[in-house]
Structure formats: structure tokens, C-alpha cells
Amino acid sequence: RKEVEQDPGPFNVPEGATVAFNCTYSNSASQSFFWYRQDCRKEPKLLMSVYSSGNEDGRFTAQLNRASQYISLLIRDSKLSDSATYLCVVTLNTGGFKTIFGAGTRLFVKA
Amino acid sequence: DAEITQSPRHKITETGRQVTLACHQTWNHNNMFWYRQDLGHGLRLIHYSYGVQDTNKGEVSDGYSVSRSNTEDLPLTLESAASSQTSVYFCASSARDRGPQETQYFGPGTRLLVL
Numbered sequence: 001r002k003e004v005e006q007d008p009g010p011f012n013v014p015e016g017a018t019v020a021f022n023c024t025y026s027n028s029a030s031q032s033f034f035w036y037r038q039d040c041r042k043e044p045k046l047l048m049s050v051y052s053s054g055n056e057d058g059r060f061t062a063q064l065n066r067a068s069q070y071i072s073l074l075i076r077d078s079k080l081s082d083s084a085t086y087l088c089v090v091t092l093n094t095g096g097f098k099t100i101f102g103a104g105t106r107l108f109v110k111a
Numbered sequence: 112d113a114e115i116t117q118s119p120r121h122k123i124t125e126t127g128r129q130v131t132l133a134c135h136q137t138w139n140h141n142n143m144f145w146y147r148q149d150l151g152h153g154l155r156l157i158h159y160s161y162g163v164q165d166t167n168k169g170e171v172s173d174g175y176s177v178s179r180s181n182t183e184d185l186p187l188t189l190e191s192a193a194s195s196q197t198s199v200y201f202c203a204s205s206a207r208d209r210g211p212q213e214t215q216y217f218g219p220g221t222r223l224l225v226l
Contacts (some may be wrong), residue, residue, distance in 0.1 A: 102153050
């Protein structure tokens with residue numbers, strides 16, 4: 001089982017739609033959680049951190065469920081510019097510091 | 112503006128050759144990382160460094176080496192390139208020493224093809 005698993009998609013949605021991605025992680029000692037965005041042939045960039053109480057940044061909402069070991073990303077009112085791959089990232093401290101990236105979920109938003 | 116750069120951006124080499132990929136950051140970050148990204152896999156950590164003269168192996172370090180002689184640079188060397196090392200390589204840096212809340216800033220990537 002992979003340490004961080006994501007549905008690879010692709011998710012094809014029309015503009016204005018709401019779309020949700022889930023990500024599961026296997027290590028209960030995971031400490032920090034993030035969503036990164038990666039455009040085609042570009043580098044990953046931080047989209048948002050995920051806090052225990054859930055957090056929102058404009059059209060984006062991230063949630064964490066420690067009991068079930070998953071995090072989610074909700075995108076409301078999708079824009080064409082949201083088309084990208086969304087990477088789930090988990091950090092844990094195993095004596096040393098370890099950051100694990102999911103393989104990503106591809107999103108296509110169409111007019 | 113502070114930034115992180117990689118060179119070359121594209122590289123074609125032959126099996127058995129030694130290749131060095133450069134990474135340079137002007138953020139003055141202590142932490143630097145090298146990842147490779149392949150279809151079907153997330154970013155996989157090759158090597159990382161928490162400061163000058165510090166280097167550590169990641170999960171896919173075989174066949175790669177790094178050195179950290181200053182804060183700004185972490186070159187990645189493929190000792191004897193293999194076709195399995197064809198990949199996109201990303202360098203990243205982060206500010207906080209060994210902390211879990213770090214944000215990693217990535218370079219633009221180097222596309223390496225080993226023939």
C-alpha cells in the first residue's frame with residue numbers, strides 16, 4: 001500500500017462546477033498536510049496547508065480527518081485556470097523528517 | 112526576487128556517463144532537496160540536506176550523490192547514468208530547520224533522457 005494515495009483521475013468538469021478530491025495516508029503519525037498544485041510541465045507549488053479544524057482560501061476548502069486518515073480538497077465555482085494536477089502531501093517525523101507526495105489527481109475544467 | 116534555479120533544463124546523455132544537475136537558490140534556505148518525478152509515482156526523494164556539509168539519503172538514492180559546500184547550491188550527480196534514471200528532476204528548498212510545517216519551493220525542473 002502506498003503511503004499517500006490519490007485517485008489519479010482525470011476529473012473532467014464544466015466551468016462553475018464543484019469538485020472534490022480525497023487523499024488517504026497510511027501512517028497515523030503523520031503531522032502536517034498540504035495540497036500542492038502542479039501545472040503541466042511545471043514545478044509543484046503550494047496551494048494550501050491543511051489544518052485540523054479545516055481551512056478555506058477563497059474557492060478552495062481543505063479538510064483533515066485524522067480518525068479516517070484522509071484529507072480532502074474542495075474547489076467551488078471551477079475556473080478554466082484550475083486545470084492542473086493536485087498533489088496531496090504528508091509530512092511525518094520518524095526520527096528524521098519525511099515528506100511524502102501523492103502521485104496527484106488531474107483536473108480538467110472545460111468551458 | 113529570491114528564486115531557485117536549475118540547470119540544465121533539458122539534458123540528453125548516454126548510459127554510463129557521469130551527469131551533474133545544478134540547483135541554486137537565493138532564498139538563503141537551509142534545507143534543500145532533490146526529487147525525481149515519473150508517471151504513476153509521486154515525487155520521490157533522492158537526497159536532501161539540512162545545511163552546509165550535511166547530506167542525507169532519500170528513498171531512491173542509489174546511483175546518485177550530492178554535496179553541499181555552501182548554502183546556495185546542491186548539485187546532484189549521477190555517477191554512471193542508467194536508462195532507469197530517465198526522469199524529471201526537481202530541486203526544492205525550504206526555510207525551517209527540520210520542521211514539519213515547512214513549505215517547499217521548487218525549481219523549474221530538469222528533464223533528463225538517458226539513451
